[in-house]
Every structure is written in structure tokens, then in C-alpha cells.
Amino acid sequence: MNTLESVIYSINKSTQEDLEKHLLNCDRDFFIPLSEKVDIIRYSHKIRNNSITFEAWDGSILVGLIACYANDPVKNDIFITNVSVLSDYRNKGIAKHLFNEILFQNTTIQTLKTITLKAYKYDVSTIKLYKSLHFVKVQEEEDQIIMQRKVSKDEPLVSICCITYNHINYIHQCLDSFLIQQTVFPFEILIHDDASTDGTADIIHEYEIKYPDIVKPIYQAENQYSKGVSISATFNWSRAKGKYIAMCEGDDYWTDPLKLQKQINILEQNPTINICSHPSMRLYGNKIKKDGYGFWGEEGRIIPVKEVIANYASTAPLQSIVFRNQNIQDIIAITKNLLGGHSSLQIFYSIPNGIYYLPDYMSVYRVGSSSSISKVLFKNDKTYLDRQKQNWKGLDLINEYTNYSFDKDFRKSKQLRALGAINTGYLKPYQIVSLIKEYKLYSVPWQLFNSLRLNLKNKKIN
Numbered sequence: 001m002n003t004l005e006s007v008i009y010s011i012n013k014s015t016q017e018d019l020e021k022h023l024l025n026c027d028r029d030f031f032i033p034l035s036e037k038v039d040i041i042r043y044s045h046k047i048r049n050n051s052i053t054f055e056a057w058d059g060s061i062l063v064g065l066i067a068c069y070a071n072d073p074v075k076n077d078i079f080i081t082n083v084s085v086l087s088d089y090r091n092k093g094i095a096k097h098l099f100n101e102i103l104f105q106n107t108t109i110q111t112l113k114t115i116t117l118k119a120y121k122y123d124v125s126t127i128k129l130y131k132s133l134h135f136v137k138v139q140e141e142e143d144q145i146i147m148q149r150k151v152s153k154d155e156p157l158v159s160i161c162c163i164t165y166n167h168i169n170y171i172h173q174c175l176d177s178f179l180i181q182q183t184v185f186p187f188e189i190l191i192h193d194d195a196s197t198d199g200t201a202d203i204i205h206e207y208e209i210k211y212p213d214i215v216k217p218i219y220q221a222e223n224q225y226s227k228g229v230s231i232s233a234t235f236n237w238s239r240a241k242g243k244y245i246a247m248c249e250g251d252d253y254w255t256d257p258l259k260l261q262k263q264i265n266i267l268e269q270n271p272t273i274n275i276c277s278h279p280s281m282r283l284y285g286n287k288i289k290k291d292g293y294g295f296w297g298e299e300g301r302i303i304p305v306k307e308v309i310a311n312y313a314s315t316a317p318l319q320s321i322v323f324r325n326q327n328i329q330d331i332i333a334i335t336k337n338l339l340g341g342h343s344s345l346q347i348f349y350s351i352p353n354g355i356y357y358l359p360d361y362m363s364v365y366r367v368g369s370s371s372s373i374s375k376v377l378f379k380n381d382k383t384y385l386d387r388q389k390q391n392w393k394g395l396d397l398i399n400e401y402t403n404y405s406f407d408k409d410f411r412k413s414k415q416l417r418a419l420g421a422i423n424t425g426y427l428k429p430y431q432i433v434s435l436i437k438e439y440k441l442y443s444v445p446w447q448l449f450n451s452l453r454l455n456l457k458n459k460k461i462n
Helices: 016-029 040-050 094-103 124-132 171-179 200-210 231-239 259-269 305-314 328-335 342-350 373-377 384-401 407-423 429-438 445-461
Strands: 007-011 052-058 061-069 077-085 114-120 136-140 144-150 158-164 187-193 215-219 244-247 275-277 281-284 287-289 301-303 322-324 355-357 363-366
Touching: 007 094, 007 259, 016 040, 016 061, 016 077, 052 094, 061 094, 077 094, 094 124, 114 124, 124 144, 158 171, 158 231, 158 259, 171 187, 171 200, 187 200, 187 231, 200 215, 231 328, 244 259, 259 275, 259 322, 275 342, 305 342, 305 407, 322 342, 328 342, 328 384, 342 355, 342 384, 384 407, 407 429, 407 445, 429 445
Parallel strands: 077 114, 158 187, 158 244, 187 215, 275 355, 281 363
Antiparallel strands: 007 052, 052 061, 061 077, 114 144, 136 144, 244 322, 275 322, 281 287, 301 355
């Protein structure tokens, strides 16, 4: 079967044997047969040992190949030594997809100034393809032309989105943890200060002056969160230029200088996955603990959508999340009226193929920060349940957005949320009865029994 639907793309997956077989099969399809120019066996060894390969596969068959040499950091250029597609797979857009969606989007390629290749003067169809990909002729040789495409380094690959409010004691550590990131790509820091009254904005301004091309703040004169505005969605995501968005609030911070690079590598290598996470340590006062927040095992894996929906906010700590900058207007619409969009964000981007989980602890969540949104959201007062139900609306909106493809999972998740609210001991008897009826908690009698037991226990504590 040689339809586009059956073709998958990868980087550096092929063995020397795969390359040799592919090049032998393509030999007579080159403008001048490859075997008349090189020893194909030796050439395949050279490609495997010295190049980056961008590949198209149909099952176990290597059907498309771009091979590049990027061994000269002084020139800051990559040279494409081979572009080939099996004859049965030509005119299906495979070569263009390899260029546009795989090679040009690769983080290593995006750090370079130029991409260079050669084409035979009279190979009209190949030159036409390269021109359509914005390669231009820069030099002419005896029987070939040298073509080049500039790689833009101006646009950031990642937009780090940070919100702050009265974080004067924490903001230095947060911003420094962004700036120490070791990446082969540019990034920007989008920071929104929500009318802090403690001098947080002054510190942010110092960073803005020192790093004007990276730190891009918004300073509010009036607090927007108190007006019910979803801060990240409204003020940061909407202006993000990066292909990816990384999240961290101003009272939390990152601990691994390779965090961004690790997560971007994963998302670049897995184009059907939209979000990546890892566990976070928790900071209790002055003590940092690895107590399992966002930890799902010692091995990297994909957490399926059903698990993400069931786990709700606990799947991915906010400061661990990196997601693709796509469908932004849709997630903004879903989260704009929620008090906290953390849960909805990770569920939305886990659909349809899950969250890619890395086992490394690479960030810290500060527990009990005086300006924490969680502290407001889970405060024990008469509007506690109203706040929870307002946030649970995100589940309904995503369920509707996905045309109820995971309806059973969303309904089960809402039951779990309702049981969790009963567990707290915060609710009045009439509120508990209302939840049992609204969410049909009588259909999970053992879980309901345990929640009622915990409710009585925690009510005594509260």
C-alpha cells in the first residue's frame, strides 16, 4: 500500500542496510544514476556515520530520504547530499513533506544560517521543486547549480509563558531558571504581571532592560484575575510566537538547564504528540521533596488520553508542561471563564494521542505560596463548591469540542471530581446530596461510601 496515510516520518531511524537498499532501488531514478557517481555501499556508510537523515517509511520500507551533513559549525550551514523517493511513491508530496514538516521544523536545522544543495542544470523537475521550497541559485558549476535557502533565526521556537502576582520573593529564581536553559534554538519569555503591589514589576523591568530581545512583559495597572479574566489565555498564549509554549508561574521554577531541550527533542521526534510533561519536586517552606507530583514511573512513556482525563490536574504539573502552539483560539475559548485552566489545558492537548511523559524531575512547585491560585481555588469557604463546579465546566467544553469521543471518560472524571469535593469535609449535607444526584454518584456505591467516610473524618479536622 503506498498511500500517504500509510507513510510515517522519522529522523535517524534507518540502518546502513536500509539506506543501501533504498539508494539501490532509487539508483536509476536520479537524473544521472547514482551508481555512476559513487559507490552506493560506501556512500550509504558515509550517510549513516556522518549525516542527519530525514526519512519517510511505509511499514519497514524506507520510501523517502533526505540526508544532510552539518559538520562545519564555522560555516553555520547544512549541506543536503541526497534527496530521493522510491518511484512508486513519487508525486505524492512525500519530498515536500520531508522538507516542510520534518527538516525545516527540526531544532538543529533552525539554529543554522543556511541550507545548501546542488541540482543538475537540466533537471527541470527537481529545480522546480527546490524553488517551490524557497531555495535560490547562488552559484553555477560546470553541470550543476548550487542552491541555498536562508534559515530564519529571528523567531523563537519556544514561548515561555509566565504569570506573576506579588512574587517579589520568588521572581528572581523563576526568571533565572528560564535564562540558564541550554538550547540550540531561540526562545522568548512572555511574562504578565497582574498589578503586583510588592515590587515584583520592578524586578521584571530589570530583566526586561538586560534581556530586551528575550523578556517581553505586560504590566497591568489593575488586577485582571479578580475580574475573572483567564490570564495566560488572554495575555500570553495569544501573543506567543513560538512553535511550542512552555508553562511556569512566577512562584515556581525549573531546575534542569536542559529541560526545554529535552522536551522539544521529544515533541520534534513525535509529531503526533502535542504535549510533554515530567514530574515536579514540591517545596514545603525550605524543604524540597520528590513526593510523586506528576511522577508516572521510571521510564518515559505516552500517557493515554483516558488516563489524563481521569487524573485531571495531577497528570502534569503546570511548570512541567510544554505544548504545541496550535488551536490556541479553541483552548482560549474553553479556559477563558475558568478560575484555573491547568487541568483543561493538559486534557485538551493530550487529545488524541496522549501526553509524552519524561521521568526526570526538572522543576519545583512551591506549595502554599501566599499568591497561589490553588490557594484561592481550594479555600474552605461558602463558595468552595461553586468554584470547583465552574472549573469542571472545562470538562464539558472539551467533551463537546471533541464531539463526545471520550464521553464516558469525561462523565467518570466529573464523578471523581465530585467525590473529591466530598472528601474535603468542606461541604454542607444539602450540597453533598445535590452532588450525589447531579453526578449519579449512587452508581459508584463503594467510592461514595469511602468519600462520605472521609468527609466525616475531615470535617472533624476542619
